Amino acid sequence: MHKIYYYYYRILSLSLYHFYHFWENKQSILKNGVILMFHHITDEDVDISPSCKCTISQFTSILDWLENKHIPIISLDEYLAHTQRYKKGGFAILTFDDISENVYEIAYPILKKRKLPFTVYIATNFLDKPGYIKKEQLLKLNQESLCTIGSHSVTHCYLRHSKELKKELNESKEILEKLTGKKISHFAYPYGTPFAVSLKTIYTVWKSSYCSAVSAIPSTLNKLTANMKFYLPRIDNAEFLKNITKLQ
Template sequence: MAVPILLYHQIATPPGHKTPYRSMLVSPEAFRRQMAWLKRLGFQGLSMRECMPYITGRKTGKVAAITFDDGFTNVYQNAMPILHEFGFTATNFFVSNQIGGSNEWDQPLGVLPAPCMDMDQVRQWLSAGHEVGAHTMDHVHLSQLSEKQAFEQLSLCKEALQAITGDVVDSFAYPYGDHNDQVRELVRQAGYTVAGGTERRRATSQDDLMNLPRLTIRRDDTWLHFVAKCLLR
């Protein structure tokens, strides 16, 4: 059975018109409605790690993976209570050098500054039953780096997150959805077992585990768009 892997960024009130990338902010009210739709449709929302047996066909059931890129504080503040309300778990992919920092990589693009979770919040995210995943040290375009630099971004991010949490970090997401054959091989070598990309469709057992498709959820997705992404894409 095809499994939708949902991709969110920030869960916060979107800024005003003409703000760059405002579509990447989903309001807490919209996020709660979407989680209610998942429940209504019979889905169990799970972390990437918990979804893997369903994606690979070792288990059957109606599940959806819920993922967040970048580790924003507003996900901790606004999304985590809603996930708890519905009994769902999720994966957050953290930029290790910006834990306790902000989205510095976004600001040259005109995106408004937003804080990222600090170490204590990362640990609380994990202790609430959610998964900590990796998103490189500095939110870089991996395909534009040397092999040595790319491997350091992958391996040192994993090491830093494992030192913070005391837990194994084996899920990864590509910043900007940027990867190629060499990058995917480096992700394997760094010890990750699964990696999320940005191809917009549901995942199946035929997919490369180093490039699982994910469905980006945007500010202006209606309930019909959301349901279609979960059931039809």
């Protein structure tokens, strides 16, 4: 058990360290890798936190910026198979949480046109709810070779406080596996920060049949974070956009 304590505190301390140093050294986006986190891609006036909203032009400008800087966008599986690739130069991984219907209707066609791989993390209780992706749309994404489907729990709760942690992990996985007919191997912690994710949460995911989990700790994939497969850092669209504009 001491190993997991070490793992957890290493994540927290190094992530905080990197949070403060990352933006001082913005070139690290170019040097290392980054997992980007998106929620809504829309021009509509939705009542959500700014970090969860990305307009269509902001979304395409992030993709354009990566392309212009020759930063390849790779799939999560490609990264997990070669976590040491962060040493070879910058790359980006695109991830979407929850999943709202605008991700399917707006982001997906843009990604398909540009042939860019992406991962969607589904909170299974949101499926077919107003504003969220419908099962039939998810099945279309399931046919898409660019798309990886992952779980984002059943109820989208603070897993740190959940009395049904295993159910949140296992039931969402089973529902998605039944729907897609594929193995669901990737998980995203709802809310993703240490306020929502405890050591026990990480340990339980680690010991489950998932093979990766992403957080909302804002850092790049670098020599300190690259191998933290069950608490990988991610940078949200607003933070990323704010900082890349300074890199132009």
